[in-house]
Structures are given as C-alpha cells and as structure tokens.
Amino acid sequence: MDQELKQRLVGAVVITALAAIFIPMLFDDPVDETGKKINELKIPELPERLQSSQAVRVPQNSDDVIELPLKRPMKTVTAASDQASALHRWYLQVGLFSQQENALSLRDQLRRQGYAASVSKVKGDQGEMYKVKxxxxxxxxxxxxxxxxxxxxxxxNSFVIQDED
Known part of the structure; x- marks a missing residue:
C-alpha cells in the first residue's frame, strides 16, 4: 500500500472518531440548571403570641454589656421541678469484694448475661473495697x-440501693 493511501485512511479514522465523540454533544439536551436557580423564599408570618413580644436589643460593644440589667433567678417551684426531684436512680448491689479481680469477674459474668453491671471503688473500714452494681x-x-x-x-443475693449522688 502506498504512503498516501495510509495517510488518508488514518485521517478518515481520526475524523470519524472525533465525529463520534462530538456530534452527540450537539444533539444532547441542554445542561440542567434547575439546581442553580434560587426559588422565591417565602418567610411565614410570626405566630400571634410572638408578634406581641418585644425584641431584646443585642449589645454592640463591651459598654453595652456592662449596662445590661442583672437578671435574678426565679424562685418559683414548678410541678416539673418537683417531679424531677422525686426521681431517683436505683441499683442492685450484687457484691462487695476486697479483691478487684473478683469484682471484675462478677461484673463481666453479668454483662455477658445482658445486665448493665459496673464496679465502683469504695472506702470501707477494712480499706478499699470494690462494689458490683x-x-x-x-x-x-x-x-x-x-x-x-x-x-x-x-x-x-442482692439488695436495692438508691444512687449515692
């Protein structure tokens, strides 16, 4: 095959490849720009109970902060605070050990059974003890x-104890 024919074939292949790449781009849909558009933002009206309240002025500098009145804590007792003070945490004390290894062994055994067991160090008459709860x-x-x-x-054998906090 002569050189001129080879060059024409290579040129035809290159032009065909370029046409296969770029011609579909001309017929594709335009780029979707809906994500770039900003929709109209409509802010809802304030509820009636907030419309009547006054806005608090935000301090602009340190002098404004110093001039702010001090707020005293309210001393009213609500039903929620009464109820919260009546809540207690209850534990089961299942063991008291002088050896930490024994306490950890019982704790691990109870955890394997699905109980929320913990060990806490307490000071007793006979030195440090380890309580399993x-x-x-x-x-x-x-x-x-x-x-x-x-x-x-x-x-x-265990007994119910109230949280020490």
Whole structure:
C-alpha cells in the first residue's frame, strides 16, 4: 500500500472518531440548571403570641454589656421541678469484694448475661473495697424484678440501693 493511501485512511479514522465523540454533544439536551436557580423564599408570618413580644436589643460593644440589667433567678417551684426531684436512680448491689479481680469477674459474668453491671471503688473500714452494681433503673419496682431474676439465674443475693449522688 502506498504512503498516501495510509495517510488518508488514518485521517478518515481520526475524523470519524472525533465525529463520534462530538456530534452527540450537539444533539444532547441542554445542561440542567434547575439546581442553580434560587426559588422565591417565602418567610411565614410570626405566630400571634410572638408578634406581641418585644425584641431584646443585642449589645454592640463591651459598654453595652456592662449596662445590661442583672437578671435574678426565679424562685418559683414548678410541678416539673418537683417531679424531677422525686426521681431517683436505683441499683442492685450484687457484691462487695476486697479483691478487684473478683469484682471484675462478677461484673463481666453479668454483662455477658445482658445486665448493665459496673464496679465502683469504695472506702470501707477494712480499706478499699470494690462494689458490683447492676443498674441504674428509674423505677424501684423494676429494680426489684431484676433482683428476683438475678436470684433465679445466678443464685445471687442482692439488695436495692438508691444512687449515692
């Protein structure tokens, strides 16, 4: 084959490849620009109870902050605060050990059974002791039910204690 024919064939292949790439771009849909458009933002009206309240002026500098009046805490007692003060955390004390390893062993055994067990270090008359607790429970009756379950499953004698905090 002569050189001129080879060059023509290579040129035809290149032009065909370029046409296959760029001609579909001419017939494609235009670029979707809906994500770039900003829709009209409509701010809803203020509720009636907020329309009547006054806005608090924001301090602009340190002198404005110094001039702000001091607010005194309210001393009213609400039903919610009464109810919150009546809430307690209840635990089951399942063991008290002088050796940390023994306490950790019991804790791990209870955790494998699905109980929320923990070990806390306490100071006793005989030095440091390790208390194994299960809980907390917000309801004492629920703690009592867990106590019965622990007795049945593990033959553990435990007693319900209130959180020390």
């Amino acid at each position: 299960v809980g907390p429970e917000m309801n004492r009756d629920r703690a009592e039910a867990i106590k019965v379950k622990l007795k049945q499953q593990n033959d553990l």
